Amino acid sequence: MKKIATALSVMLIAATPFAAQATPDDDLKAFRSYYTNKFPDVPVNDFVNGVYSIDAASREQWEAFEEFPSYEIAIENGEEKFNKKFANGKGYADCFPNYKKGIKQNYPYFDTDSGQVVTMESAINKCRTDNGEKALGWKKGEITEIGAYLASLSRGQTINVKVPNDAKAMAAYNRGKKHFYAKRGQLNMSCADCHYYYSGSKIRADILSPALGHPSGFPVYRNKWAGMGTLHRRYGGCNKQVRAKPFKAQSDEYKALEYFHTYMSNGLEVNGPSQRK
Amino acid sequence: MAKSSIKVRAKVKSGEAKVKCLISHPMETGLRKDKKTGKFIPAHFIQEVVCEHGGKTVMNAQWGGTISKNPFLSFAFTDAKAGDTIKVSWVDNTGKSDSTEAKMK
Numbered sequence: 001m002k003k004i005a006t007a008l009s010v011m012l013i014a015a016t017p018f019a020a021q022a023t024p025d026d027d028l029k030a031f032r033s034y035y036t037n038k039f040p041d042v043p044v045n046d047f048v049n050g051v052y053s054i055d056a057a058s059r060e061q062w063e064a065f066e067e068f069p070s071y072e073i074a075i076e077n078g079e080e081k082f083n084k085k086f087a088n089g090k091g092y093a094d095c096f097p098n099y100k101k102g103i104k105q106n107y108p109y110f111d112t113d114s115g116q117v118v119t120m121e122s123a124i125n126k127c128r129t130d131n132g133e134k135a136l137g138w139k140k141g142e143i144t145e146i147g148a149y150l151a152s153l154s155r156g157q158t159i160n161v162k163v164p165n166d167a168k169a170m171a172a173y174n175r176g177k178k179h180f181y182a183k184r185g186q187l188n189m190s191c192a193d194c195h196y197y198y199s200g201s202k203i204r205a206d207i208l209s210p211a212l213g214h215p216s217g218f219p220v221y222r223n224k225w226a227g228m229g230t231l232h233r234r235y236g237g238c239n240k241q242v243r244a245k246p247f248k249a250q251s252d253e254y255k256a257l258e259y260f261h262t263y264m265s266n267g268l269e270v271n272g273p274s275q276r277k
Numbered sequence: 278m279a280k281s282s283i284k285v286r287a288k289v290k291s292g293e294a295k296v297k298c299l300i301s302h303p304m305e306t307g308l309r310k311d312k313k314t315g316k317f318i319p320a321h322f323i324q325e326v327v328c329e330h331g332g333k334t335v336m337n338a339q340w341g342g343t344i345s346k347n348p349f350l351s352f353a354f355t356d357a358k359a360g361d362t363i364k365v366s367w368v369d370n371t372g373k374s375d376s377t378e379a380k381m382k
Contacts, residue, residue, distance in 0.1 A: 073299065
């Protein structure tokens with residue numbers, strides 16, 4: 001009997017990858033309807049404002065910040081640095097010809113030639129190294145200023161991340177999805193525990209934000225950091241908070257997570273850079 | 278001309294001006310250590326912020342190393358008209374200073 005049960009479970013495990021393989025589109029619909037059912041009063045596009053979309057008191061404070069936001073300095077510095085030419089006479093504008101129309105909404109995308117997820121940060125640094133410049137640090141500083149400038153030009157565009165029909169793209173998407181739902185760290189918590197199942201609940205004095213719309217506001221000026229940071233800087237912080245060892249910024253793991261995470265926010269507006277507490 | 282380190286936005290409503298300033302400044306306390314060398318990072322913070330309106334000082338703040346990096350300052354004063362100019366300036370502990378003028382809306 002036991003043997004049969006083991007055999008059955010082995011079969012089940014072997015069968016699940018095919019049976020439970022929901023398409024990204026199905027995932028998105030389920031993900032979206034979970035939040036719209038949970039917070040029926042919040043207009044879908046308002047989820048880009050994170051926790052401020054669901055809590056009136058925090059929203060009031062945040063709106064006061066947004067009147068004269070701290071990220072404005074970053075946008076200005078970013079514009080200056082973006083327009084400065086590299087030593088070889090080329091500039092960022094040569095790498096991002098459509099930057100004025102807004103490009104943030106298309107990142108991260110899957111590059112079928114290299115089989116890699118390309119994030120905006122990795123594209124910025126690739127642009128630098130291709131032109132003989134040194135790569136920037138991934139988490140804060142200049143890369144967030146340039147990111148802030150590019151994001152500010154993309155405001156109001158709708159996030160449009162595609163998962164092409166490619167085995168590697170699906171693998172990256174599923175890796176990100178797995179990271180989102182898998183428990184990790186000493187506290188044995190997943191991203192989904194806080195930002196999906198318990199979004200809107202209190203965690204000590206803070207309210208957990210819904211994962212829907214998270215990526216639209218990055219890079220962010222975070223009051224806790226007293227500075228700008230990229231999405232991957234925040235991922236690292238999140239992982240540390242559940243006492244897991246964070247992955248490196250722009251590692252394949254976080255790129256995959258960003259890919260899944262941003263895909264879930266497809267159709268929402270870009271409103272980066274933004275201010276968070 | 279170098280860019281000013283102070284950004285000012287001021288609005289007047291029935292005689293009362295509400296001023297908001299954002300200053301870019303490292304605001305080093307002098308108590309932080311450089312992680313690589315182990316040496317203290319020298320103190321570098323704003324000591325005084327002054328706002329003048331029509332030749333009169335309307336706000337004077339004495340600051341120290343406890344104020345955050347890139348400080349945000351907001352205050353209000355009365356007897357203001359839309360279109361008036363205000364001057365905001367700061368002096369830090371190394372003797373450096375900066376000032377900017379802004380028209381109130």
